[in-house]
Amino acid sequence: DSLLVVNQIEKTYGKGETRVQALNQISFTIDHGEFIGVMGPSGSGKSTLLNVLATIDSPTSGDICLEEENLAKMNEERLADFRRTHLGFIFQDYFLLDSLTAKENILLPLAVAKENAKEMNQKVDAIATTFGIDSLLNQFPYQLSGGQKQRVATCRAMITNPKIIFADEPTGALDSKAASDLLESMSRLNETHETTIMMVTHDAFAASFCRRILFINDGQVQKELIRRNESRKA
Ligand code: ADP
Ligand code: ADP
Numbered sequence: 001d002s003l004l005v006v007n008q009i010e011k012t013y014g015k016g017e018t019r020v021q022a023l024n025q026i027s028f029t030i031d032h033g034e035f036i037g038v039m040g041p042s043g044s045g046k047s048t049l050l051n052v053l054a055t056i057d058s059p060t061s062g063d064i065c066l067e068e069e070n071l072a073k074m075n076e077e078r079l080a081d082f083r084r085t086h087l088g089f090i091f092q093d094y095f096l097l098d099s100l101t102a103k104e105n106i107l108l109p110l111a112v113a114k115e116n117a118k119e120m121n122q123k124v125d126a127i128a129t130t131f132g133i134d135s136l137l138n139q140f141p142y143q144l145s146g147g148q149k150q151r152v153a154t155c156r157a158m159i160t161n162p163k164i165i166f167a168d169e170p171t172g173a174l175d176s177k178a179a180s181d182l183l184e185s186m187s188r189l190n191e192t193h194e195t196t197i198m199m200v201t202h203d204a205f206a207a208s209f210c211r212r213i214l215f216i217n218d219g220q221v222q223k224e225l226i227r228r229n230e231s232r233k234a
Helices: 046-055 076-086 100-109 117-130 146-158 178-193
Strands: 002-013 020-031 035-041 061-066 089-091 162-168 196-201 212-217 220-226
Touching: 002 046, 020 046, 020 196, 020 220, 035 046, 035 178, 046 196, 061 212, 076 100, 076 212, 100 117, 100 146, 117 146, 117 178, 146 162, 146 178, 178 196
Parallel strands: 035 196, 035 212, 089 162, 162 196
Antiparallel strands: 002 020, 002 061, 212 220
16 A cells, blocks of 8 residues: 655756756655665756655655655644654765764654653664664764664664655665675565665665666656566575
């Protein structure tokens, strides 16, 4: 069943001669539990799409409904709350805070929530185990490798149990071993917790973890690939 319904989204930047149509009446649906990839050439609109769906940027027109709630109709206050409780984000550059430990970084999204300390600790421990970073929780970002930092960032995205995680080139700065480890963990998360993940990537290896891939060109879905065979590994 549908988690996210994207209906005729348009996004234009600028005016007159500098006007760019980044998204051109794009429509598609994401079901609960999908691990969906987004690929396409540079400038095709992938980041814009992710930013608009993740409510980081607003569309020029069109509707985005997440579990029947129309994001376009929410006021800024409601949207901020919704973003915090329903959406998770992972970026190529991790965006960890240098002055906080891994554990403190993971707990950040809960800082505004009224959760008790014991429950929060249990949550962090459970998520850290899934990502194999139990022993790194008291380290600071400078003490971690790129792959470890990205696993911390993914735990931070997961701590609120979001409905969907938006990942923009999460493996873009990682070597192939670290990328592979991260993608395995994301797959496990997707399978065991049924966390829906939408991932923009340039990388065919990363895309091979996705069951379904949208190919974007000129701000539209040009084609869609669905993998029949679920097992990716050779
Ligand atoms: P991709 O992620 O596929 O590389 P983008 O979504 O970044 O594509 O960009 C789509 C188009 O929109 C490009 O032509 C890009 O130059 C333009 N664009 C993206 N962001 C902005 C912006 N903030 N202001 C103006 N143009 C933008
Ligand atoms: P990617 O190819 O990974 O999507 P880009 O280099 O296209 O990354 O974009 C990086 C950032 O710069 C994005 O946040 C995008 O919105 C912004 N951007 C892209 N094109 C333009 C533009 N022409 N003017 C202003 N900002 C832009």
